[in-house]
Amino acid sequence: MESRTHNLSKKDYVVATLRSYFLQNGFNYTNYQGTGYANVIFPGLKKIYKDKPEELKKATTENIEFYNVNPQTVPFVTSLQLAMLDHGEDPSQIRGIKMALMGPLAGIGDAISQFGIAPLFSTIFASMAMSGITAAPLLFLFAMIGTNLFIKSGLGYLGYKMGTSAIDILSEKINQISRAANIVGVTVISGLAVNFVRVNLALEYATTIDGEEQVVAFQTVLDQILPRLLPAVVTIIAFYLIKKRNWNVYKLLALLIISGIVLSLLGVLV
Structure with missing residues (x-):
């Protein structure tokens, strides 16, 4: 692993987490969330590759590739990726982990936010509105925003911790982890291809x-x-x-x- 000075502070991870609210702004049917994902981590990449414009250009271009995950869980991936890049890990191996996390986090995130939190709050505040509480729609909005912010912040912090405190452990087995992640990714894509x-x-x-x-x-x-x-x-x-x-x-x-x-x-x- 390359020895380097860490360029990112905790503030940079917070910025990436907040920028994840704009993930869907660049959505398109060519790379789905790829453009938005690159935009989320771009400030962090600029600090990691400061005074290295060609490496910054390459890293940004690589992260515009196809990506599709639940927006609430993306801070976990961005924090983990930025932390590992900041610690000098191989970008190609980090990419394997990033792509392997896409499927599981999409499923978990959809189950929690779309089929858990949203229906729960809808039921609660719809009942309040039917009872004559005029502030119910605003309360629903605040509850959703607050809960999503909590989830994003928590997952962003978890990704940061895993990418920093566990970096020594990961660095010893990064090749095995990356290979396993690639195998999982190929298996999932192959299964989707032959079935759809x-x-x-x-x-x-x-x-x-x-x-x-x-x-x-x-x-x-x-x-x-x-x-x-x-x-x-x-x-x-x-x-x-x-x-x-x-x-x-x-x-x-x-x-x-x-x-x-x-x-x-x-x-x-x-």
Whole structure:
């Protein structure tokens, strides 16, 4: 691990936590929260890479990549990432941990905020409003803001503590942690790809079995040999075009839509 002077103070982590309120402002369907995430940690990155404009540019660009997590839990990730960067950890290994946290924190955050806190406060303050308490809507607003601020601040502090006090422990096993995080990420993406990408062949051929002519679908045979092969192939091609050919999402979508229509009209896909 590189020895370096720590450039961030506790105030910088607080600033990042507060800036997380603007996470969704840069939302788009190319990188989702990527632009907002880079904006959240940018002041911290400027301090970490002060007098190193090229490294700052590279770090900022890398953090504009696709990211999608519950907004209430993002301070945990930003604090952890900034703390590890400030302690000189390898950015590529930190990225693996950052991406691995995306799925679990999205699930936990949605369960707590959208399916826990919001319905609970809605029920309480709606009942108060129906009872004639005119301040109920404002009380609901203050309760939601206060609770979300508490969650954000708590998770931001937890991420800071894990990234600083546990840095020595993490540094000894950072390669194993990073590898495990990458494996989890690839496993999740692979599972999503084969379950949500639909590609089915419409081609059939006739064969004689026990003296009777039967029609056999190529898709049936393919599924018996290599189940879900076509969704995996399409996903790999999409990854190649985005990663290696620098295609944007809109160009890729156009290709997939046109290809799907043409191949369907030709009777190749169903």
